[in-house]
Amino acid sequence: MALASGPARRALVRPGRLGLGDCAAPRRGAYEWGVRSTRKPEPRPLDRVYEIPGLEPITYAGKMHFMPGLARPVFPPWDPGWTHPKFRRPTPVHEQPLYKDQACYVFHQRCRLLEGVKQALWLTKAKLIEGLPEKVLSLAADPENYIENQDERLLNVISHARLWHSTEDTPKREVYCPVIVDSLIQLCRSQILKHPSLARRMCAKNYTLSTTWSRESFLLQVRGSSGARLNTKDPLPTVASKEEVEATENHVLETFYPIAPTVDLQECSVYDVEDSTGFQEGYPYPYPHTLYFLESANLRPHRFQPDQLRAKMILFAFGNALAQARRLYGNDTKVLERPVVVQSVGTDGRVFQFLVLQLNTTELASNKGVKNLVWVDSDQLLYQHFWCRPVIKKKVVVEPVGPTGFQPETFRKFLALYLHGAV
Amino acid sequence: MAAARCCRLVLRGPGLSLHTAAEAAVTAPEVAGPDVTAAPVARYPPIVASLTAKSKAARQRRVERWQATVHKALSVDEKLRILTKMQFMKYVVYPQTFALNADRWYQSFTKTAFLSGLPPPPAEPAEPAPALDLAALRAAACDCLLQEHFYLRRKRRPPLYQDREAIASPFLDQLVATLMGLLSAHNPALATATLDCKRPVHFYWLRGEEIIPRGHRKGRVDALRYQINDKPHNQIRISKQLPEFVPLDYSIPVEIPVITCKPDKLPLFKRQYENTIFIGSKTADPYCYGHTQFHLLPDKLKRERLLKQNCADQIEVVFRANAIASLFAWTGAQALYQGFWSEADVTRPFVSQGVITDGKYFSFFCYQLNTLALTAQADQNNPRKNICWGTQSKPLYETVEDHNVKGFDDDVLLQLVHFLLNRPKEDQ
Numbered sequence: 001m002a003l004a005s006g007p008a009r010r011a012l013v014r015p016g017r018l019g020l021g022d023c024a025a026p027r028r029g030a031y032e033w034g035v036r037s038t039r040k041p042e043p044r045p046l047d048r049v050y051e052i053p054g055l056e057p058i059t060y061a062g063k064m065h066f067m068p069g070l071a072r073p074v075f076p077p078w079d080p081g082w083t084h085p086k087f088r089r090p091t092p093v094h095e096q097p098l099y100k101d102q103a104c105y106v107f108h109q110r111c112r113l114l115e116g117v118k119q120a121l122w123l124t125k126a127k128l129i130e131g132l133p134e135k136v137l138s139l140a141a142d143p144e145n146y147i148e149n150q151d152e153r154l155l156n157v158i159s160h161a162r163l164w165h166s167t168e169d170t171p172k173r174e175v176y177c178p179v180i181v182d183s184l185i186q187l188c189r190s191q192i193l194k195h196p197s198l199a200r201r202m203c204a205k206n207y208t209l210s211t212t213w214s215r216e217s218f219l220l221q222v223r224g225s226s227g228a229r230l231n232t233k234d235p236l237p238t239v240a241s242k243e244e245v246e247a248t249e250n251h252v253l254e255t256f257y258p259i260a261p262t263v264d265l266q267e268c269s270v271y272d273v274e275d276s277t278g279f280q281e282g283y284p285y286p287y288p289h290t291l292y293f294l295e296s297a298n299l300r301p302h303r304f305q306p307d308q309l310r311a312k313m314i315l316f317a318f319g320n321a322l323a324q325a326r327r328l329y330g331n332d333t334k335v336l337e338r339p340v341v342v343q344s345v346g347t348d349g350r351v352f353q354f355l356v357l358q359l360n361t362t363e364l365a366s367n368k369g370v371k372n373l374v375w376v377d378s379d380q381l382l383y384q385h386f387w388c389r390p391v392i393k394k395k396v397v398v399e400p401v402g403p404t405g406f407q408p409e410t411f412r413k414f415l416a417l418y419l420h421g422a423v
Numbered sequence: 424m425a426a427a428r429c430c431r432l433v434l435r436g437p438g439l440s441l442h443t444a445a446e447a448a449v450t451a452p453e454v455a456g457p458d459v460t461a462a463p464v465a466r467y468p469p470i471v472a473s474l475t476a477k478s479k480a481a482r483q484r485r486v487e488r489w490q491a492t493v494h495k496a497l498s499v500d501e502k503l504r505i506l507t508k509m510q511f512m513k514y515v516v517y518p519q520t521f522a523l524n525a526d527r528w529y530q531s532f533t534k535t536a537f538l539s540g541l542p543p544p545p546a547e548p549a550e551p552a553p554a555l556d557l558a559a560l561r562a563a564a565c566d567c568l569l570q571e572h573f574y575l576r577r578k579r580r581p582p583l584y585q586d587r588e589a590i591a592s593p594f595l596d597q598l599v600a601t602l603m604g605l606l607s608a609h610n611p612a613l614a615t616a617t618l619d620c621k622r623p624v625h626f627y628w629l630r631g632e633e634i635i636p637r638g639h640r641k642g643r644v645d646a647l648r649y650q651i652n653d654k655p656h657n658q659i660r661i662s663k664q665l666p667e668f669v670p671l672d673y674s675i676p677v678e679i680p681v682i683t684c685k686p687d688k689l690p691l692f693k694r695q696y697e698n699t700i701f702i703g704s705k706t707a708d709p710y711c712y713g714h715t716q717f718h719l720l721p722d723k724l725k726r727e728r729l730l731k732q733n734c735a736d737q738i739e740v741v742f743r744a745n746a747i748a749s750l751f752a753w754t755g756a757q758a759l760y761q762g763f764w765s766e767a768d769v770t771r772p773f774v775s776q777g778v779i780t781d782g783k784y785f786s787f788f789c790y791q792l793n794t795l796a797l798t799a800q801a802d803q804n805n806p807r808k809n810i811c812w813g814t815q816s817k818p819l820y821e822t823v824e825d826h827n828v829k830g831f832d833d834d835v836l837l838q839l840v841h842f843l844l845n846r847p848k849e850d851q
Contacts (some may be wrong), residue, residue, distance in 0.1 A: 025665075028565075052496050153615075155706070155712075156709065159707070159708075160617065160704060160708060164704040164705040164707060164708045165619065165622055165703070166622075166623075167623065167699055167701050168624070179620075182618070182620065183617070186600075186618055187615075188612045189600070189603075189604045190604075190607060190615070192604050192607060192608070193604070193608050193614060195609060196608075197602060198604070199559070199563070199605055202566060202567070202570060202597065202601070203597065203600070204570060204575055206575065206577055206578075206591060207575060207576070208576055208577070208578045208594070225578065275577065278575070278576055279570075279574045279575060279576060280573065280574045280576065280826075282826055283570070283574040284566055284569075306650075314525070387533065401707075
C-alpha cells in the first residue's frame, strides 16, 4: 500500500461520500462512524422526481427561495478556487507526479534491518571481512602517529564528556555522545602539525543523500541524512589490491530465505530516481571520507542494536560511495577501474563500530561478478564504565569518579581511520 | 590561669571558637616582649556583639561568621557551595537583550569601563610575528561560507524567523574549528585547547544595595543579586592563563556609568532558582582558563529588524551588552574557580577575548577582570575597575553570489586570527 495515511485512506475507502452535497466527508476529528454529538446532519434525501429518468425536474433555483411543491435543486459541489494550506488534502497517490508503477524500497536513517549485517551485505553486493584492513591497522600501530600524552588527554576527554561539561550530576547520553565525538575529532585534528594535508578537509552536517540501484528485480534507494560527514579534496586510496578484488568473484552472497531481502525497508511508489550527493556541483571537497553515526537516544529501545547500527553504516557508506562513483564515472554499470573507498564510525558514546567500504563495481543487478568489500571492526569499547559519583561502601571509596576499563586501542583505530588518506 | 580559662572556654562548645580566636587576636598585641609565651593575658572574654539580637552589630557579626566559613573552606567546590547555597530573589541578566542602552546598565552592574578599540599590544613582542599564509586562511574561511550558504543541499526549510541563524550557526562552528586547526601550528596552546559548542556558562554575584520597598522585611537593607545564564556558541578553554593586557591597578580615565534607577527599569526581572557558577566545565577540569568565546546573535536582534524599529543606534549596543555580560560572567567564574571571591579579591587579572557576530558582521572584544569585590561592603575602598575593549562591527563579506564570495574583508579575518594566536606567557 502506497504512502497513504489517515484522511486520505478514509477518502479512498469511502469514495462515495466525497462530492455529494455540501457536507461531503466527515470532519477530521470524528471517528469513521462519527461521534453522535459532533456528527453533521445527514443531507436530505433527493426528491422522487430525480429517480424518474428522462423527466426534467422543476426546481425553485431560479426563484432564489423555497417554494412548496417545486423540487429541491441539486447544485454542483462548490469549488472555492484555492485551498488553505492547513486543510489541503494530499492528491491521491496515483495522481502524484512522481508516481511509478514499480515499488521502490527505501532505506532511511531509522530503518532497522531484521537480518542486520547479512541483509546489508546482500543489498550492497558486498563481502564481509572481519577486522580493519592492514593498512589502517598499521597506521594505528605506528608509534609516529601517537599523540603526545595521548592517554592522559583521552581520559580528560572522557571525563569531560561524561561528567564535567554540564552542571548536572549525571549528563544524559543525548548530551554526552556528540560532545565525546566532537572532542575525539578535535584531538585527531590536532595532528595537523605532523600531517599538513589534514587541512584539506571539511566537515558537513545535515547533508541529504539519495542514490538508487537495483538488485535482482528489486529497486533499492538510500535516502536521507544521518550524522556528520567528513569531506576531503583528495580521494581515499584503494585498500584492497586488484587480485583481492578479482578473488571476490567466487564469493557467494548469503541469502536468508524465507525472509525477503527487502524486509524492514520502506516500500513506496512515489519516489525520485535522481542521484544526489548532498552538495552542489563544484564543491571544493567532493570526496566523502568518513561518516559519523551517533546513537544518542537516552532510552535503550530507541537506540539501534549494534548489528542494526552496523547495517545502517554499511548502507549509508555504500550510498555515498555509489553517488560518488556515478558522479565521477557516469551512470552506466561497470566494474570500477579505481574503486571508491568510504569509511564510517558508529558509536553510542562508549562502544565504537568501525567500517571501511570499498566499492568495486556498480554492476549490482546480478549476483555474479566482482563484489564490493566491507571491513568491519565491531564492538570496540573505549571504556567499560564511567562512575559519575564515587562508589562508597562502608565509608570506603571502592570506585573513584572516572572511567574504568579504559582501552586506548580503540582511539588508536579511530585516529588511524581519521589519518587514512592524509599520511 | 588564663590558659586554664582558655581551655574551659574551648570545651564549652564549638560556637565559642571565635571567642578564643578573637581573644588571641585581642590579647596578642597587648603582650609585649620576645620572652612572653603565646598564652593570652586577658582576664575577661572579649566584648563582642550578640549573634542573635535584632541589631546591625549582630547582623554584621553573623555576616562575618559566614565569611569566615568561606575563607576556611578547603576546596573550591565547598567555597562555591557556601557562596551559592542560599537562594533569594535575584535579577536575571540576559547577555543578548533587546533592552535599550543595555550596555551602560551592564557596565554599572559589573563595574566595567568600556574603551573602544583594542588593548595596546605588548611592549616588546617576544618573537617576530609568524609568517601567516593569509591566502590559505582566506580560502578556508570562504570555503566554510560557501559550504553553508550555497553548496550544502538542505532538505528542510529553516524554521520560521530563524533562516539567517540556521545558516550562520554551522558556518561559525566550521569557521572556528577550521581556523583552530590551521593556526595550531603557530600557537601550541590551540593544539591542546578544548573547544566547547553551546555549553552553558553561569555566574552569580552581588552588587549594590537597596531598601526593600514592601513585604515583611520592609525598610531593611538588602543586597542586589544578579545571575547570568549564558550559552556561548563556541568557546575555547586552555590550561594556562592568558597574559594581562594592562597591569592590575591600572587607572583608567573613563568613568563607569552610574545609573540612578532601579535595575527593574531596564527591564530586568527577578526570579529565585539555583545559583550556579560554571565556566563551561566543572572544577575538576584542568582546562580552567578561558581563551576566546564566540557568540551568535539570534534573529530577534538582527540589524534589519532593529532598523525597522528605528533603533539604528542600538545595533552596536547589542554587541557591546552581549560582550560585557558574557565575558564578565566567564572571567568571574574563572576567578571563582581559582578560589577568589568578593572578600578575597583577585591577585592577578583574568583575561578573556570574545567575538560577537550575527553571521556577517563581526566585532571583537577583550575583557580584563581586575576586581571581584562588587558587594557594597567590599567596594567601599576599591579603586580597581574591570576593563572591556571593543570594536565596531565590521562585515566579513559583502554578499555570497552562487559560488563566489564578493567583498571579503581581510582585516576582519586577520583580527580573528590575531585573537586566536594569543597565547599564555609561558609559551611565548
